[in-house]
Amino acid sequence: MVAPGALWLGFWVALPVVATFILSMTDYNVFNAPKFIGLDNYIHVWNDPVFHKATWNTVVYTFWTVPVSMAIAVVIAVALNQKLRAQSWYRAAFFLPQVTATVAIAMVWLWIYNPQQGLLNNALAIVGIPGHAWLESTDTALWAVSLVGVWQGIGMKMLIYIAALQNVDEALYEAASIDGASTVRKFWSITLPMLKPATFFVFVISIIGAFQVFDQVYVLTDGGPANSTTMMTYEVYRSAFQNFKMGLACAQSVFLFAFLLVMTVISRRMTKGDES
């Protein structure tokens, strides 16, 4: 009974992964037969300033969105863990962006960032902050893209934290209350330490998700201005499907894969060291 599923995934996942590694050592434009060129693609990627920029942007995006939305998520989760009347409504509100399509969401944000008619600049104008063409400036575009990532990413993390909080022993809080600990103190000394395993888990899956950011870049900035928001995934897409350099795209995706693998292994190590 496992056979259909295993064959299906074998054909559409395992085989392509192997093919990626093989193709990454070829010069291939779909129309002519692939030509073996050894490690040339890797050398090219290694020295390519645009790919450096893309890597740097991906790292900046990841290390800005992941911790910020994790911090917000843990606070919201703790707040929602209290008995509140409108609890399920709040939870739905925070989780809503997670279930809606990134393309649709990015479209809305494109309109929010609109310099003249957009919600953001007009809201800022009310409090006297001058507006800005957020997506058109190399200084702000990456931050504008990241903000969308933070906004959309809270829900999932919050949910995992809520589930983890259900397993925290209520008696700990009671004991702390008897000792006269404040709410803030309880948060730092009980809640956060108890959430450590969940935090590591959220961290790993969030990094893996953030490294693969694509849809919002496609809609919001198209990688621009001046490559200031291009990402590793976006370069893979460009090489393969705009420039038809399939081999090069494969080499780039191997770099992406290697990055993620290293990140996962590091996180695993940290978790393991923590448990022992």
Next chain:
Amino acid sequence: MSAATAPAQTEKTTPVVMTKPRSKTRLTTSLTLNVVLILGSVLMVMPFVWMIVTSLKSPAELALADPTFFPSTWEWSNYPEAMKAAPFLLYFKNSFLIAIGHTAITLALGSMAGYSLARLPFRGREVIFMGFLAMLMIPTYTKIVPQFLLVKFMPLFGGNDIFGQGGSGWLNTWWALIIPGGLTASSVFLFRQFYTSLPKELEEAARLDGLNEFRIYLQIYTPLMKPALATVGLLTFQESWNNFLWPLLVTTSDSLRVIQVGLAVFRQLESTSWSFLMAGTTLATVPMVILFLFCQRYFVQGFANAGIK
């Protein structure tokens, strides 16, 4: 990689600590909490509100130098107009069919694979399970180029000869939209977790009654898994509905466009009006929002199961 470890989480109720509603501090705490949460939820929901109000404004109102928040006149006709400007209903239908297809394949093949990995002792099970685990770790972008090539060079389709040469293969066909993404390693994984958590006595009794393995799967265990089926089904449907990159790559004809790609293409048209675009975006968002609001329990369970150890 989205799913991980450990048996399915059974629903746990937190022990409710009964405390008397006492003292001012308690009241202020709950008040602050509510204020923070209301502000937060408003920020989360605001873009959706902005989307809907924009979709109901006239183009003239959108061009005003001093923009309004709520429409001065509610232009409901924007929706039929937008559907005239681009075949949003067709895109909508395409997305729906694909999502249904993905969900059906996942429920059938995913549950079978998950069941075997959880309950059937067969040779090589560990190896196959490790294979599934490894596939969980593969980022989309590490397989997308060869997937595209497999589709393009699919033998005997779209004018291709037996070696996959000469035509366009599965490009611009329903096959390409439905088959490659029909099953994911993470759904198999989730199913395995769910099936593992069921008691062993049932299958022993069923075997004594002479049921074969397939019927034990179909008639004994799977009916017990309705919540799990709903969860995995909804997650699959959602992922499929929201997918963008793959349909963008394998379709160019308008008649096969899914709604997310349709939106992106519509935006690139020069004359795109923001009210029409937001009307289309609303159409692309609303099914998931409704599905989520009605099936919140399953979504929450699904994500929490995929999440927690």
